[in-house]
Amino acid sequence: MAELFIELFSEEIPSGMQARAADDLGSLLTKALDGLNPRDLRTFFGTRRIAAILTVDAEIPARSSVSERGPREGAPEKALAGFTRKHGVTPDELTLENGFWVLNKSLDPVSAESRVAEAVPELLWKFPWPKSMRWGAGSNFTWVRPLRRIACLLDGHVVPFALAREGDDAHALKASNLSEGHRFLAPGAFEILSGQQWQEELETRSVIVDMDSRRDMVRTGVARLAGQHGITVVQDDELVDEVCGLVEYPVPLLGKIDAAFMDLPAEVMQVSMRINQRYFALRNPDGKAAPYFAFVGNLPFKDGGKLTTAGNERVLRARFADARHFWDLDRKTKLADRVPALAAVTFHAKLGTQAERAERISKLAGTVAQAMGLDGAQIAQAERAGLLAKADLTTGMVGEFPELQGVMGGYYAAHDGEDEAVSRAVAEHYLPRGQSDDTAKAPVSVAVAIADRLDLLAGFFAIGELPSGSGDPYALRRAALGIIRTIRDNGLRLDLTELFAQAANGRTGGELAKLPDFIAERLRVQLRSEGERHDVLAAMLTDGLDGDLVRLLARTSALSEMIQTEDGRNLLAAAKRAANILRIEDKKDGPHTGTPDPALYTQDEERALAAGLDQAVPAIETALKEERFTDAMQAIAALRPTLDRFFEAVTVNAPEPEVRANRLKLLSRFRETTTLIADFGQIEG
Amino acid sequence: MSATRPLCFQDLILRLHQFWSEKGCAILQPYDTELGAGTLSPHTTLRALGPKPWAAAYVQPCRRPSDGRYGENPNRLQHYYQYQVLLKPTPEDSQQLLLDSYRAIGIDPELHDIRFVEDDWENPTIGAWGLGWEVWCDGMEVSQFTYFQQVGGIPTVMPSTELTYGLERLAMYVQGVENVYDLDFNGKGLTYGDVFLRAEQDYSRHNFELADTQMLLTHFNDAERESMRLAEAGVAQPAYDQCLKASHLFNLLDARGVISVSERASYIGRVRALAKAACEAWLAGEEETSHG
Numbered sequence: 001m002a003e004l005f006i007e008l009f010s011e012e013i014p015s016g017m018q019a020r021a022a023d024d025l026g027s028l029l030t031k032a033l034d035g036l037n038p039r040d041l042r043t044f045f046g047t048r049r050i051a052a053i054l055t056v057d058a059e060i061p062a063r064s065s066v067s068e069r070g071p072r073e074g075a076p077e078k079a080l081a082g083f084t085r086k087h088g089v090t091p092d093e094l095t096l097e098n099g100f101w102v103l104n105k106s107l108d109p110v111s112a113e114s115r116v117a118e119a120v121p122e123l124l125w126k127f128p129w130p131k132s133m134r135w136g137a138g139s140n141f142t143w144v145r146p147l148r149r150i151a152c153l154l155d156g157h158v159v160p161f162a163l164a165r166e167g168d169d170a171h172a173l174k175a176s177n178l179s180e181g182h183r184f185l186a187p188g189a190f191e192i193l194s195g196q197q198w199q200e201e202l203e204t205r206s207v208i209v210d211m212d213s214r215r216d217m218v219r220t221g222v223a224r225l226a227g228q229h230g231i232t233v234v235q236d237d238e239l240v241d242e243v244c245g246l247v248e249y250p251v252p253l254l255g256k257i258d259a260a261f262m263d264l265p266a267e268v269m270q271v272s273m274r275i276n277q278r279y280f281a282l283r284n285p286d287g288k289a290a291p292y293f294a295f296v297g298n299l300p301f302k303d304g305g306k307l308t309t310a311g312n313e314r315v316l317r318a319r320f321a322d323a324r325h326f327w328d329l330d331r332k333t334k335l336a337d338r339v340p341a342l343a344a345v346t347f348h349a350k351l352g353t354q355a356e357r358a359e360r361i362s363k364l365a366g367t368v369a370q371a372m373g374l375d376g377a378q379i380a381q382a383e384r385a386g387l388l389a390k391a392d393l394t395t396g397m398v399g400e401f402p403e404l405q406g407v408m409g410g411y412y413a414a415h416d417g418e419d420e421a422v423s424r425a426v427a428e429h430y431l432p433r434g435q436s437d438d439t440a441k442a443p444v445s446v447a448v449a450i451a452d453r454l455d456l457l458a459g460f461f462a463i464g465e466l467p468s469g470s471g472d473p474y475a476l477r478r479a480a481l482g483i484i485r486t487i488r489d490n491g492l493r494l495d496l497t498e499l500f501a502q503a504a505n506g507r508t509g510g511e512l513a514k515l516p517d518f519i520a521e522r523l524r525v526q527l528r529s530e531g532e533r534h535d536v537l538a539a540m541l542t543d544g545l546d547g548d549l550v551r552l553l554a555r556t557s558a559l560s561e562m563i564q565t566e567d568g569r570n571l572l573a574a575a576k577r578a579a580n581i582l583r584i585e586d587k588k589d590g591p592h593t594g595t596p597d598p599a600l601y602t603q604d605e606e607r608a609l610a611a612g613l614d615q616a617v618p619a620i621e622t623a624l625k626e627e628r629f630t631d632a633m634q635a636i637a638a639l640r641p642t643l644d645r646f647f648e649a650v651t652v653n654a655p656e657p658e659v660r661a662n663r664l665k666l667l668s669r670f671r672e673t674t675t676l677i678a679d680f681g682q683i684e685g
Numbered sequence: 686m687s688a689t690r691p692l693c694f695q696d697l698i699l700r701l702h703q704f705w706s707e708k709g710c711a712i713l714q715p716y717d718t719e720l721g722a723g724t725l726s727p728h729t730t731l732r733a734l735g736p737k738p739w740a741a742a743y744v745q746p747c748r749r750p751s752d753g754r755y756g757e758n759p760n761r762l763q764h765y766y767q768y769q770v771l772l773k774p775t776p777e778d779s780q781q782l783l784l785d786s787y788r789a790i791g792i793d794p795e796l797h798d799i800r801f802v803e804d805d806w807e808n809p810t811i812g813a814w815g816l817g818w819e820v821w822c823d824g825m826e827v828s829q830f831t832y833f834q835q836v837g838g839i840p841t842v843m844p845s846t847e848l849t850y851g852l853e854r855l856a857m858y859v860q861g862v863e864n865v866y867d868l869d870f871n872g873k874g875l876t877y878g879d880v881f882l883r884a885e886q887d888y889s890r891h892n893f894e895l896a897d898t899q900m901l902l903t904h905f906n907d908a909e910r911e912s913m914r915l916a917e918a919g920v921a922q923p924a925y926d927q928c929l930k931a932s933h934l935f936n937l938l939d940a941r942g943v944i945s946v947s948e949r950a951s952y953i954g955r956v957r958a959l960a961k962a963a964c965e966a967w968l969a970g971e972e973e974t975s976h977g
Binding site for chain 1: 774
């Protein structure tokens with residue numbers, strides 16, 4: 001057993017690639033060193049390094065059972081000679097087995113050192129960086145940025161290998177026991193003795209190599225600085241991670257925002273700081289933007305960070321001056337006056353311009369608003385907001401920061417004096433932007449949000465541009481899920497089938513017919529992730545999508561609840577039993593449909609079932625119509641004792657043909673009753 | 686920065702010349718045609734190709750017609766300077782050399798926050814790309830650092846390190862000035878505005894309002910034809926000159942707003958074809974001289 005330590009020390013690795021690379025290093029090592037039983041893997045990454053520490057066996061033990069089949073008995077001399085030469089043996093070492101010459105080899109034990117020395121260079125030559133580069137004069141070896149050192153030790157001893165290959169010096173890189181600390185605070189190499197000592201030595205050399213520790217230093221440091229001013233940081237885990245990939249020793253600092261810029265929209269300030277500068281935004285207790293920003297330096301500065309803070313503040317002033325330029329310029333043109341300019345913005349070659357899209361969204365938003373039961377004024381607001389929804393694409397600010405689309409439109413619409421509901425809808429119609437984002441709640445916003453996505457889906461389905469496998473370039477899955485979530489969150493009673501027809505806007509063909517199934521599939525995936533049973537979903541979606549998702553969901557949860565009760569489970573079993581009997585008997589002389597004849601009932605259990613069904617069917621139908629789904633489930637589940645008694649006492653395949661046929665008709669009637677609820681055949685027993 | 690008076694604009698250039706001269710670079714003079722970036726100079730583009738080592742540093746005036754702001758924006762100019770260094774093959778200590786050059790102009794990395802932030806550099810008009818970083822000082826990009834992987838659509842057989850300093854930005858930083866026109870130019874009272882403000886105003890009018898688009902279009906077509914003809918004749922640098930002229934004419938047409946979105950890609954493709962032909966002609970000549 002030995003500790004294997006590997007560090008690949010390079011010039012600065014892009015922040016977003018580090019974690020994945022460390023993972024890859026770990027899994028590739030584990031795979032390549034399989035025979036050494038690798039375990040206890042830990043990986044590390046930072047701006048200039050990826051590393052792994054693991055435990056391996058001291059050797060791959062000797063193996064004797066390897067045999068190689070050679071030429072057939074009586075094959076030409078040449079073939080036999082070739083075989084023996086290839087394996088470096090003499091003919092008398094071969095044995096004859098089943099008409100073939102066979103070499104039984106025993107493999108000597110392989111030391112961990114020689115296995116590692118063989119495996120690691122190979123792994124490095126093939127390392128899966130998303131983008132890599134050549135450098136220097138003599139090698140085609142590529143790495144994400146120039147690789148400067150390779151450290152590789154087994155229990156503290158260097159594993160000797162070189163990266164060179166035939167005809168390629170691979171930058172003369174050889175495994176060593178050397179690493180480096182902080183670029184500015186501890187330049188030069190130091191000797192590694194073990195994984196533990198490496199980590200400690202790096203810390204004394206101002207490199208925090210553990211990502212969690214860096215994250216912690218950033219989070220607590222920023223929070224502490226913010227706390228001193230009674231303000232809080234806007235949570236941004238992605239930014240924390242990115243920043244932690246940019247520094248070896250994180251030192252959070254606070255800078256001031258010039259008062260002259262505090263009237264800029266908070267979102268503008270935040271996006272500019274985040275995208276351009278990787279700064280954290282801060283908020284006052286009242287939720288408004290605080291006049292500070294937090295940033296993370298790469299070392300404890302000699303002057304406590306005074307100069308660098310002043311520098312960062314100056315850079316931010318220039319950034320905000322740019323933002324102010326767009327903010328002032330954009331507001332000189334009314335959003336409504338920008339709509340014609342959308343004619344110059346192509347939405348998609350086959351789907352026309354953004355101007356045409358704005359017209360479609362406007363019309364559709366009115367239709368959705370009407371279907372939602374909004375009043376005339378709100379319908380007009382939805383149409384207005386739909387028309388303006390994309391107009392901010394022609395503003396300078398959105399040109400500079402595309403992530404502000406919608407948000408800026410909302411500000412500009414408000415500035416133009418549009419109705420509050422309209423400017424809000426312009427801002428909110430992009431909701432939800434992602435999985436964790438909220439859906440729109442204001443009625444007019446909801447109408448535009450749904451209309452925007454309906455138009456997107458109908459357009460791309462009409463031209464046959466459907467998502468495939470992992471590829472979804474137009475984010476149609478996200479759009480479908482956005483519709484589903486908005487409808488659910490707001491309990492909207494809409495007929496999606498009707499709305500699809502409206503969204504198709506006279507277009508037919510393409511893949512439009514597949515749209516309901518596409519929504520159904522997204523719904524299925526979403527409900528599965530919430531823990532709903534796949535067979536229940538299959539049972540509810542057998543006949544295609546119910547365009548009223550709220551109704552569909554209520555039925556689904558009622559069914560789900562019922563089949564978890566004892567009555568429900570037994571009912572299910574009875575339904576399956578009935579279905580099985582009918583399947584077999586129908587094959588012989590079916591189908592057995594039609595009304596059973598009461599005169600042919602010979603047992604009380606038959607009469608009881610018939611009476612039960614007579615009572616249950618109207619009750620179920622009424623309950624379904626009134627959307628009392630639990631009542632409907634209860635009405636059918638209540639048949640359970642009657643059914644149990646029927647199957648116990650009655651032989652369906654009676655010797656008298658007319659009695660048998662009548663009993664099959666009765667069962668058939670029961671099966672039909674169950675289909676009022678769902679396709680029970682899909683549900684696993 | 687120390688307590689001593691910060692460098693004026695021209696001294697900043699002199700320091701960088703001094704520094705890179707000591708590192709063995711040929712100190713060249715600006716190339717004499719309009720360029721959008723220091724990279725486009727044949728001292729970089731053509732020399733980055735082929736198997737011969739090269740080390741040069743020079744100041745290059747850059748013209749970006751659509752960045753003109755009539756002299757009213759404190760940060761944006763349609764004409765500015767880049768300090769350009771090309772080191773071929775890439776030295777082992779490329780990053781250290783850059784950091785040492787910062788020290789030489791008064792930036793102490795233990796007082797200022799220097800970072801290497803990912804940047805995948807690409808210039809589609811000359812079919813070039815490389816990997817490297819934006820180099821930040823206290824949150825401001827002060828240099829671009831690229832390891833060239835391809836130029837003119839041709840892989841670089843001997844990759845080079847390209848360092849580009851934005852001189853005005855760097856000077857503004859070193860001098861603590863927030864408006865480019867306030868930069869101390871010579872340490873004797875002359876400002877950047879004294880030298881360039883009038884030109885910025887006039888060129889902005891020219892670029893956006895006055896340039897004769899019909900004439901520009903004719904010149905573009907002429908330059909394109911001439912560049913191809915010269916490349917076929919095997920005279921690489923004259924062919925490349927015409928490619929540069931076409932590139933600048935395209936930038937002017939773009940600033941005048943007469944190129945639609947769909948036409949843009951086609952113009953860029955035409956310039957790229959010229960760059961490729963000139964680069965291939967250059968490489969052909971290089972191979973002849975290295976074998977002959």
